[in-house]
Amino acid sequence: MNIPVVLAILVVFAFLAFRKANLFILALAWWIGAFVFFRFGFTAPIPASVISIYMGIVSLATLAFVSSSEQRREEVSRPLLRLMTEKRFAPLLAATIIAIPALAAANVYVQMNVPIEPPFFPRTIHPASPPEITVHEKKISIDLGDNPFRELEKSNPQEFRQHVENGRRVYYQNCVFCHGDNLAGNGMFVHGLDPIPTNFADGDTIANLRETFLFWRASKGGPGLPEEGGPWNSAMPAWEKILKEDEIWDAVLFLYEFTGERPRAREEHAQ
C-alpha cells in the first residue's frame, strides 16, 4: 500500500465532503480517485488490463448510483446543462468541445507512434534440468548426484580450501568477463549480452539451486538449454569444451564460498 497516495485521496474526499460538493463533482472524484488508487495506491503495480476491468466496474457503479433517483439524476445533470446552456459558460463550453477531440486525436497519435521494438519472446530462466548428463564420457546424475568435493568441507578442510582456490582460478580465467569481478553478473561484456549473465551475489539465486544444477548449466551452457530456455540466445559457453570436470565442480564450490551462500539441499523423497 502506497500510504501517501491513499492519504492524499482521503484528504481530497474530506475536503469535498466539507464543501458539500455537488454530486456531479463527487461522481467525477470517485472515478478519478478510484483510478489513482488502483494505479498508484499499491507498491506492487496492478496490471493495466486488471485496472481497466476495475474501472469498468467503478464506472457502472457510479452510473447506477447517480441515476438511482430522480433527485440524483437532476443533481448530476444540472451542472452539465448549465454549462451547455448558460451564456457566461460559452467560452468554457467551446474550450471543452475542442479539447476532448484534441485529446482523443493526441491519444491516437501516441498509440500509432509506439517505438518499433523487436518481437519479444519470453524464456524460462531456470528450466528443469535433465535427470542425467554425460560430461567427458562420464555419466553424472543431476537429480541424485552431489558435488564430489562438498564432503571435503568437513572431512578434509585443507583439501577443500585447495579446491575452492582452484575454483577461484577457473572463475577469474574464464567466467569473470561476463559474471564480473564480484560475481554480480556485471562483467565487461554485459552490455553486449541478452539474456544478461546470472548474478551469483544477489543473495538468492544460487541459494535456491543445487550444485548439480549449476554443474549442468556450466558444462552444457546455452546450447544445452531446453527449448523454453532459449538456447539460441544464451552466451553461456558449454564449458565441457574448455574445462575439465573437476574444474567445473571447483568453480561451483568457489561461487558458494565467495558469496557465503549455501547450496540447496537435495530433496529427499519418501521411499
Add this chain to the structure above:
Amino acid sequence: MTARHIIGGCAAVLLTALGAATMGPTVVAVRAQGPDIGTQAQRDSGKTLYLKNCSQCHGDNGDGEGYATPHLFPKPRNFTSGKFKVRTTPNGALPTHQDLVNIIRRGMPYTSMPAWPGLSDGEVSDLAYFIKTFYPDFASAEAPKPMELPSAPASTQASIDLGKKLYVDTGCVKCHGNVGRGDGASAPTLMDEFGQPIRAANLTQSWTFRGGSTREDIFRTMTTGLNGTPMPSFTEALTVEQRWAITDYITSLSGSEGPNYRNLVVAKHVLDTIDMAKGAANFAAAPAARFPIIGQIMEPGREFHPPVTSVMVQAVYDEESIAFLVRWNDMRVDNTGTAGPMLPVPIEEEAAKPAAAPGAAAAAAADPFAETTTAEAPPSEFNDAVAIQIPSAIPTGARKPYFIFGDAQSPVDLWFFDLARKEPIQFTGRGSADLAENDTGDLTGTASYDQGEWSVIFKRPLRPSTGAAFVPGTFLPVAFSVWDGFSRERGNRRALTSWYSIYVEPEVVTSAAAPMIRTALIILVFELVVVGLVRRRYGAGARGALGGEPSHPAATRA
C-alpha cells in the same frame, strides 16, 4: 561537586580548546609534508579486501600477475612499479591518495578493471592504503601533491577550431590519427614501459576513455600524461588555453556522450536503385544503429579483448535488393595474409600476448613523435574481415539458430567478406565447426578504408533463390562478426554481436494524420449533436427550466 572542581573542569576544557586551536594547523602541516600511508589497521583492512577482490588480477604480491592476467589486455596494473596512469600529479610522480580512491570507485571503461560501487568509502580508502605498501616510495617520500587543474572555460567553436589545428601541430595525429580514430602511423608499434603492446585511444569514442570522458578528465590526461605509456604530459609544450582547446576538439569528435547502443536497425525503402558505385551515399536516408561488440569467448580459440568495441550499421532496400553498410574503426588495413571464418586457432594462443606483432618491440624504442617512423610494424598473417549473419530460413516462432554460426537444426547464412578480396562470399553455418561455402552468386559487396574506418557494403536480392527473404513490415534476426588481422583474429578468434534485429520498414509508412482527424471529427460531431439537443430542449442562454433554482446545488440536497 565543589566549586573548585567546577573551576578546574572549566580550566581544563579551556586549555584543551586553546591547545587544539594552536596545535591544529601544525598537525595539518606535518601531515601534508609526510607520507599519507594510513594506519596499520587501515592497511590490514585493505589487505583483507585486496586478497578477496583484487588479487585474482593484480596478484597476491601486487605485481599484476594474478590468475586472470594471461587473458587480460590491457594487463592489470603492476603496483610494485609505482607507475600509475590516471593521476592528478605531475608526469612521472606517484598518484595522490584520492587518485587511487577515484580509480577504484570508477574503474576503467572497456577494460577488465570494473568500478567498485559496492565498497564503502572507508573500504576503498583502506584498499588504497594497502596498495601503497607495494611501492616503498609511498612511505618514504612525502605525499604527492596534485597539479593545479583549472576549471574548464566554456567550449566555443573558436576553441574547437584552434584545438583541431593544435592537434595536428602537436603531433597527436601520429598515434591517434588524423580524425582521432587511434589509427596514427605510430599506433601499430606502440609499447608501454612493461613491454606490452598498447593501443592509442580512439578519440571518437569518448565512452571508452580509461581515465573518464569529461572535459576535465581529458584535460587532466593531457596535463599529467599517462605514466608507463607513450602518452606524455603536455605541460611544457602547450599552454593551459591550448590544452583546453585540444580538449574541446577531442570532445567534439565523439558526437554523443555515450555509445547509444541499439537492438534494432531499420532498413529504409529508397526510390533510387541501390548503386554500389555510389558507396555510402546510398544510405543517406537510413538511420545508423550502433551495436556493441564483444569477444568471442564461448568457443575454443577465444578472443578476450577485441580491439573493435562496436559496429555502426545502416540498411536500405529498393525494389530488388537490400543493402547493409557496416562501419567500424580499425587501426590499420591488414590485407596481405589470409582470412576465414573457420581458420584454426591453437588453444595455446588464447593466453598468448595479444596483438604483439613480431618486431614491434624493436619499433617501440622509436619515439612516437619522431619525424619519420624508423620501424614499421610488420604485416600480419591475417586479414581484416567482417561477416553478417542471418537465419537461413525465416524463424516461425521464438526459435532462432544458435547465435554463433547457427546449429545443426537451424542453419545461418553467413555473408563473409575477406577485406583483401573484391567480393564477399556466402557460407552456410551449422555451428562453429560446421561452415560450408554456399556461394549462390547473388551476394555482392564493396569495401573501403578511410582514416581508421572500414566501410563495407553488402547487397543481396530481397528474395533470393535460396535463403531467407527480407519482407517489408517484418523483423529478421541479424548478427555481426569482425576480425582484426593485426590482432591475429581469424576463425573463432574474433569479435561478435549476439542476435539483434533488422526491421524492414514498409515503403509507405501509415500516417497517423488520417486516423487522428477521423477520431476527432466523430467525437466533435457527437458533442455538437448533444449540445444542440440540450439547447433545443432547455433553451440557450436563458435561465429556462433551471432559472428559479438556487445557484448552490448543495442547498437543495441539504
